[in-house]
Amino acid sequence: MKKFISILGLLPICFVCKAQVMITSGVPANPTPSNNAILQLYSENPNKGLLMPKVSLTATDNPSPFPNHLAGITVYNTNTSTVNNLTSVSPGIYYNDGVSWNRMEVQAPTVGDIKYSSTPDDHDGWYLLNGRAVSTLSSTARNNAAAVGFTTTLPNSTDRFLKAKSGTETLGTTAGNTSVTLTQANLPNVTYTNIVTQTTGAHSHTYNDRANGALNSTEGSTTQTVVDDGFTTLNTTSAGAHTHTFSISTGGSGTALNLQPKYLSAYIFVYLGQ
Template sequence: MRTRLFYTSIGILFFAIVKSQVGIGTSNPSNSAILELNSTNKGLLMNTVSLTSLNSASPMGSHVEGMWVYNIATAGTSPNNVIPGLYYNDGAKWVLMSINDNLPRIGDIKSSVITTDHDGWYLLNGRNITTLPTIGQTNASSLGFATTLPNSSDRILKGKNTSETLAAVGGNNSYSITQANLPNLSITGSTVQSGAHTHSYTNRGVNYWNYNAGGQNTTRTVNTEVRTTGAAGDHQHTFSVPSGGTNTAINQYPKHLVVQNFIYLGK
């Protein structure tokens, strides 16, 4: 029995030396592959480990370039936290392999028609961070949210300028238009006549005429008479132009689609 086992081992070793390719499930592995797997109902099961962070080799003794593992742990602190998935080592850190170019990172913001937390994305609704899972609390604190998440309800997201604090809330829900907000326009108009002109008016009242003859005053009463002013040169008239406004409030929201805003805090 030992002799048979010995010769079998010698045969396998000889085959491996003669043919450097190894096939599992196939007797004719590719000449370009050192190992070829072939099965219609089975797959390759990678070894599973629990990584602690991207920049730590643990549980390995050191970083080894080209090593592949499947991580089952959710651990670490942003930006070096790890989530379950297939990783390779580039000699200095672990790199998550993903065909998704838009793999979310801690602190990413997105809009969605989804209304609840999902896949590590948390609704920005002003909640206390103590209501989040442990990983969410840790990553929220690392972003500077020590007590609550920002509340994006009825708010427009804007880019930060140099004088603003990140995630600060600003702006007003209403505003008033003053004269300074109006464009510098001149509203002009003209009267029917311009330049030097006269006006007619009706004078009513009593005129007194004095005659000395006979020593008695004589009075003549004039009920009405029309008189004309002299041409007094250019002069102005005041007139008003009504706006026709009805004091209707301004709708400050442009055309929009209502969505929810989420922040990625890991899962």
């Protein structure tokens, strides 16, 4: 009988209260299940956890070792499968959505990660890149800042776009301009000079000295007929050679071109830990 009692003492204690179930470890003085939980786990000593059933999955699209997919079922997978990169599995907790297995994981930030945010304040280990001295940060943030290359100050991201670091650049370097002024070297290789036309302009024109026949000539109130029977064809002289000179303006105002595209402003943070 004592042996039976001692075995029972090792079993968790279940309390049922209005359809709520609490599974406890140890014998708490007065455990009360939450009204919002169907099943609640409780440990008298805060050194216990929930151990998921361990199974060996083969692929996310394969329900094995279960006969079919069942939405809501959760397991710990122990297998590593690389049959297909799109359906491969690795050790971790998986839940089934009725169609396939999905790995449960939280994407935790890594020291040095950069992100945009709409809040201006430091939060949850994220520090605003505003040019402040590293010495003003917490000890953890100072150490992590130095580890990623920010030993004196944090970069100032005000009015800056992010770009990939080149091989010779120092991390956190700020440079560049929002506008540029073109110089002659930026223009096509064209030389503008004074232009003079050619002198080969000699030519002549043919004309009649007057019309052939009789014409009326009026002097005051008297009209008389003038007869001209000496009709001839005449030519102008060919001495018409000449030149014209004109210039092309090469001046300008040197107005700078704006390089900044349309944008949405936000705050830029670096993760330095908590």
